Amino acid sequence: MKTGLEIYIQENAIKSKVKEIAQKISNDYKDSELILICVLKGSCIFMADLVREISIPIFLDFMSVSSYGSSTSSSGKVRIIKDIENDIEGKHVLIVEDIIDSGLTLVHLRDLLYTRGPKSVKTVTIFDKPSRRVVDINSDYRGFEIENHFVVGYGLDYKEKYRNLKDLCILSFYD
Numbered sequence: 001m002k003t004g005l006e007i008y009i010q011e012n013a014i015k016s017k018v019k020e021i022a023q024k025i026s027n028d029y030k031d032s033e034l035i036l037i038c039v040l041k042g043s044c045i046f047m048a049d050l051v052r053e054i055s056i057p058i059f060l061d062f063m064s065v066s067s068y069g070s071s072t073s074s075s076g077k078v079r080i081i082k083d084i085e086n087d088i089e090g091k092h093v094l095i096v097e098d099i100i101d102s103g104l105t106l107v108h109l110r111d112l113l114y115t116r117g118p119k120s121v122k123t124v125t126i127f128d129k130p131s132r133r134v135v136d137i138n139s140d141y142r143g144f145e146i147e148n149h150f151v152v153g154y155g156l157d158y159k160e161k162y163r164n165l166k167d168l169c170i171l172s173f174y175d
């Protein structure tokens with residue numbers, strides 16, 4: 001099968017959206033201690049850009065989960081490969097996601113983190129595909145709503161490829 005790439009959201013548009021979200025977060029958490037949890041690997045680029053636009057003191061942590069294997073739709077199962085290192089009890093937590101598709105990953109992560117007694121758990125995602133949702137969850141902060149396309153770049157991959165593309169691109173498959 002052949003693949004095609006087409007730019008969907010340009011680097012500059014992503015940059016200004018990230019700034020906008022970071023300002024909101026800085027304002028909303030200005031009097032509290034906040035831990036941002038990056039969901040590896042897809043969110044690493046967004047996390048790096050986002051934290052540099054946040055103007056309040058924050059803590060960073062990283063988690064690695066696997067839900068897809070190498071296919072393009074969710075298996076519904078979320079496997080934790082690497083857990084966070086911080087104790088989040090009594091702390092405000094913000095889960096940093098690259099994209100919400102079925103919503104299964106986020107629901108699973110949010111419920112898991114809640115069992116550890118944080119003061120709050122909110123989520124931020126740079127991309128959102130609401131038409132693909134199978135569970136009822138919405139992000140507290142979100143960048144772009146996107147149509148039902150398989151997208152790569154800005155951290156997102158297909159079989160581990162394309163994460164380093166600066167723009168978000170549509171990956172299409174044809175014979």
Ligand code: IMP
Nearest residue numbers: 042074100101102103104105150151156
């Ligand atoms: P969900 O559990 O179906 O919401 O899937 C969320 C995860 O699947 C995201 O964090 C991504 O890593 C991956 N994902 C969902 N849609 C796409 C896509 O269009 N391109 C690449 N990865 C995707």
Ligand code: MG
Nearest residue numbers: 039042043098
């Ligand atoms: Mg992800």
